[in-house]
Amino acid sequence: MPALTDEAPGIADAALHALLPGGKLLRPLLLVHSAAAVGGDTALVLPAAAGLESAHAGSLVHDDLIDHDDVRRSRAATHRRFGPATAIVTGNALYFTWFEALAACGRRGVPHQRIVEAMQIQARAGRQVCDGAAREVAMTGRWETPVDAYLEMARLKTAVLTAAACRIGAVLAGASPALVTALASYGEALGVAFQIRDDLLPYADDPVAAGKPAESDLRNLRPTLPVLQARDRASAAQRAALRDAFAALPRDDAYARVRELVQETGALTEADRLARSHATQALAHLHRLPAGDHRQRLEDLAHRALGPPLDA
Amino acid sequence: MPALTDEAPGIADAALHALLPGGKLLRPLLLVHSAAAVGGDTALVLPAAAGLESAHAGSLVHDDLIDHDDVRRSRAATHRRFGPATAIVTGNALYFTWFEALAACGRRGVPHQRIVEAMQIQARAGRQVCDGAAREVAMTGRWETPVDAYLEMARLKTAVLTAAACRIGAVLAGASPALVTALASYGEALGVAFQIRDDLLPYADDPVAAGKPAESDLRNLRPTLPVLQARDRASAAQRAALRDAFAALPRDDAYARVRELVQETGALTEADRLARSHATQALAHLHRLPAGDHRQRLEDLAHRALGPPLDA
Numbered sequence: 139m140p141a142l143t144d145e146a147p148g149i150a151d152a153a154l155h156a157l158l159p160g161g162k163l164l165r166p167l168l169l170v171h172s173a174a175a176v177g178g179d180t181a182l183v184l185p186a187a188a189g190l191e192s193a194h195a196g197s198l199v200h201d202d203l204i205d206h207d208d209v210r211r212s213r214a215a216t217h218r219r220f221g222p223a224t225a226i227v228t229g230n231a232l233y234f235t236w237f238e239a240l241a242a243c244g245r246r247g248v249p250h251q252r253i254v255e256a257m258q259i260q261a262r263a264g265r266q267v268c269d270g271a272a273r274e275v276a277m278t279g280r281w282e283t284p285v286d287a288y289l290e291m292a293r294l295k296t297a298v299l300t301a302a303a304c305r306i307g308a309v310l311a312g313a314s315p316a317l318v319t320a321l322a323s324y325g326e327a328l329g330v331a332f333q334i335r336d337d338l339l340p341y342a343d344d345p346v347a348a349g350k351p352a353e354s355d356l357r358n359l360r361p362t363l364p365v366l367q368a369r370d371r372a373s374a375a376q377r378a379a380l381r382d383a384f385a386a387l388p389r390d391d392a393y394a395r396v397r398e399l400v401q402e403t404g405a406l407t408e409a410d411r412l413a414r415s416h417a418t419q420a421l422a423h424l425h426r427l428p429a430g431d432h433r434q435r436l437e438d439l440a441h442r443a444l445g446p447p448l449d450a
Numbered sequence: 451m452p453a454l455t456d457e458a459p460g461i462a463d464a465a466l467h468a469l470l471p472g473g474k475l476l477r478p479l480l481l482v483h484s485a486a487a488v489g490g491d492t493a494l495v496l497p498a499a500a501g502l503e504s505a506h507a508g509s510l511v512h513d514d515l516i517d518h519d520d521v522r523r524s525r526a527a528t529h530r531r532f533g534p535a536t537a538i539v540t541g542n543a544l545y546f547t548w549f550e551a552l553a554a555c556g557r558r559g560v561p562h563q564r565i566v567e568a569m570q571i572q573a574r575a576g577r578q579v580c581d582g583a584a585r586e587v588a589m590t591g592r593w594e595t596p597v598d599a600y601l602e603m604a605r606l607k608t609a610v611l612t613a614a615a616c617r618i619g620a621v622l623a624g625a626s627p628a629l630v631t632a633l634a635s636y637g638e639a640l641g642v643a644f645q646i647r648d649d650l651l652p653y654a655d656d657p658v659a660a661g662k663p664a665e666s667d668l669r670n671l672r673p674t675l676p677v678l679q680a681r682d683r684a685s686a687a688q689r690a691a692l693r694d695a696f697a698a699l700p701r702d703d704a705y706a707r708v709r710e711l712v713q714e715t716g717a718l719t720e721a722d723r724l725a726r727s728h729a730t731q732a733l734a735h736l737h738r739l740p741a742g743d744h745r746q747r748l749e750d751l752a753h754r755a756l757g758p759p760l761d762a
Contacts, residue, residue: 149584200542204535223516223587226538230512231580233542237549237573241566250562254553257569261549268543272461275535 152220152228153235156195161211164332165190168303168439172321175432178311182246186256186310189239190303193260196232197267197299199225204275207354236260248310256306263302270294279359281384285366289330292363296336297329320426324436327420331443334413337362341397341406356396357388363412365396368405376403410445417443464532464540465547468507473523476644477502480615480751484633487744490623494558498568498622501551502615505572508544509579509611511537516587519666548572560622568618575614582606591671593696597678601642604675608648609641632738636748639732643755646725649674653709653718668708669700675724677708680717688715722757729755 166187173183201207202215203225209215217225240260244253273291277283304325308318340353341364355362365384372380380399386392400406420440427433478499485495513519514527515537521527529537552572556565585603589595616637620630652665653676667674673681677696684692692711698704712718732752739745 149581152584200538204538221587224584226512226516226541227580227583227587229538230542230545231577231584233545234573234576234580237569238577241570241573244566250566253569254556254562254565257549257565258553261546261553264546265543265550268539268546269461271539272464272536275533275539 149224149228149231152216152224153195153232155219156199156216156228156232157192159211160191161194163191164439165194165299165303167435168300168325168328169307171432171435172304172307172325173311174307175321175427175430175436176308176311176313176317177428178307178313182243182248183307183310185239185242185246186306189236189242190299190306192232192239193236193264194299196229196236197271199229199232201271203229204271205354205358233264236264243310249312252310252312255309259302259305259309263298266294266298270296270298274360277361281361281369281381283361283366285363285370288361288363288366292333292337293326293330296333297326300329300332301326317427320423324420324423324440327416327423328440328443331413331416331420331440334363334409334416335443337364338406338409338413341400353388353393356393359384359387364400364405364409367408368400368403371403371405371408372399414444417441417445461536461540461543464528464536465507465544467531468511468528468540468544469504471523472503473506475503476751477506477611477615480612480637480640480748481619483744483747484616484619484637485623486619487633487739487742487748488620488623488625488629489740490619490625494555494560495619495622497551497554497558498618501548501554502611502618504544504551505548505576506611508541508548509583511541511544513583515541516583517666517670545576548576555622561624564622564624567621571614571617571621575610578606578610582608582610586672589673593673593681593693595673595678597675597682600673600675600678604645604649605638605642608645609638612641612644613638629739632735636732636735636752639728639735640752640755643725643728643732643752646675646721646728647755649676650718650721650725653712665700665705668705671696671699676712676717676721679720680712680715683715683717683720684711726756729753729757 169187169190170180170183174180198210199216202210203217203222207215208218215225216228220228237257237260240253240256243256244250270291270293273287274295277288277291301322302325304321305318308321313321337355340356356365361384365380368380369377376399380396380403383392383395383399387396417440420443421437424433424436424440427436481499481502482492482495486492510522511528514522515529515534519527520530527537528540532540549569549572552565552568555568556562582603582605585599586607589600589603613634614637616633617630620633625633649667652668668677673696677692680692681689688711692708692715695704695707695711699708729752732755733749736745736748736752739748
């Protein structure tokens with residue numbers, strides 16, 4: 139992100155803190171492999187891929203501030219290091235960098251018509267991510283949230299951006315509408331699958347693998363998928379116990395009780411099944427693409443979202 | 451902003467609260483008159499003008515949150531009405547709408563190459579506004595801030611967006627590079643002039659004319675131009691008194707003392723002179739444009755920034 143280094147120290151330092159060291163780079167990889175899988179030149183789309191990671195980092199800066207999460211990627215979240223005001227404007231700057239990076243693809247030779255189409259995808263996806271974040275905030279403490287409303291929030295907050303990654307890569311590479319749609323559908327199903335896996339992390343044997351406190355959602359009184367599924371599967375007694383435990387958060391014994399009940403009701407197995415179903419759908423969308431190394435890399439990502447099943 | 455109404459109630463309501471009733475619409479007017487002054491069709495650029503107001507509203511939502519300003523346009527600021535988390539994501543959504551609106555200009559027939567150029571202007575301007583906001587935060591309590599550093603911050607935070615308004619209008623209308631530069635220079639000089647006028651509002655006879663508490667900057671320990679100019683013009687005794695009063699903010703008697711000293715040192719007259727100088731420069735840049743109604747409207751705006759001088 140060289141464009142950020144000519145700024146005042148505050149915002150450049152905060153932006154670099156948010157960007158580096160990087161995460162798994164899932165979204166840039168999706169963009170690049172999508173472009174290449176339809177025959178595009180990866181060198182032409184690399185700026186858009188870097189820009190997408192910038193936008194993702196911007197959303198994490200704001201998420202951490204909103205959720206009072208003090209740790210990200212095993213170090214201080216941006217708002218803890220630079221203060222909330224600088225975190226707000228740094229997140230914004232990282233979003234704007236997404237569009238500056240897209241313009242750089244134009245300078246590398248991507249036709250203007252494709253750049254305009256990609257801009258529209260970025261802008262719409264960005265707005266939908268904000269909508270998802272607002273819905274998540276609105277669900278705080280809402281034990282009665284329907285599973286479908288939760289999944290729609292998760293789609294907006296997470297899957298819209300993985301879908302956009304694939305769609306932008308395909309559009310910049312000049313793919314046919316059918317292949318653009320296939321890749322976008324793959325990216326959306328994959329995003330939902332990964333989000334469900336993310337929701338399952340606090341119930342895993344090693345809950346710190348996420349790089350941020352695994353109990354963040356529960357501490358913020360956010361009813362995630364396993365809790366909502368447990369509620370719907372519970373006996374009357376389990377349901378009352380789960381509701382009481384949810385209401386008693388963030389007390390330590392309440393965490394433990396929620397975890398037990400989510401396990402006892404079979405909600406973990408059901409969430410795992412749902413994640414596998416979305417990952418399987420993601421794989422199916424790839425069948426329309428020509429076979430090759432880049433399709434294979436996209437398939438590998440879907441396989442990662444497939445499992446292992448929790449009971450394996 | 452019809453695109454916002456299909457969102458969850460939270461973000462749509464908050465976005466509309468931030469947008470309507472509108473303010474002076476300075477930036478959209480600059481964009482439309484700039485396009486028309488170089489012979490452009492205003493119908494083609496109207497979406498970009500509406501998008502720019504959306505971006506401006508987004509920046510105000512975040513500014514008010516950062517500054518703990520509870521009143522905007524004589525009613526509750528967005529974060530007071532909808533909470534800080536929703537205010538953060540609503541500000542972001544309003545920024546993204548800026549780019550969605552630009553895409554709409556493409557659908558109305560503006561050539562893609564111009565849309566891409568405008569996107570780049572928007573993205574760069576947006577990032578610079580964030581940089582300006584970060585610098586302003588970094589100046590909090592910094593009595594020693596040089597006047598030049600303050601003016602550069604004000605340029606980034608305010609004048610970059612008025613310059614972008616004119617530049618985008620000119621680019622979308624297909625103006626020659628010379629006219630694009632003339633209009634952008636006009637917009638920047640005008641923005642600086644208006645920012646200085648804004649800094650002078652707390653010292654006016656009717657300090658509530660701004661629609662937000664006039665003492666916001668002083669309450670946030672922000673050394674605005676009149677204070678910094680007073681510091682540089684003060685006698686040793688005045689300087690010590692001003693420093694002590696600044697350090698004693700936000701005590702009521704400290705406000706009054708700062709106001710007195712800014713007046714006594716002649717800083718108000720000097721700031722007014724600087725605003726007039728920038729407004730005069732703005733007017734000079736317009737001479738390169740063909741005469742006509744739209745150039746006249748741009749000149750009228752510059753005349754408004756000219757003053758009345760404070761001693762009139």
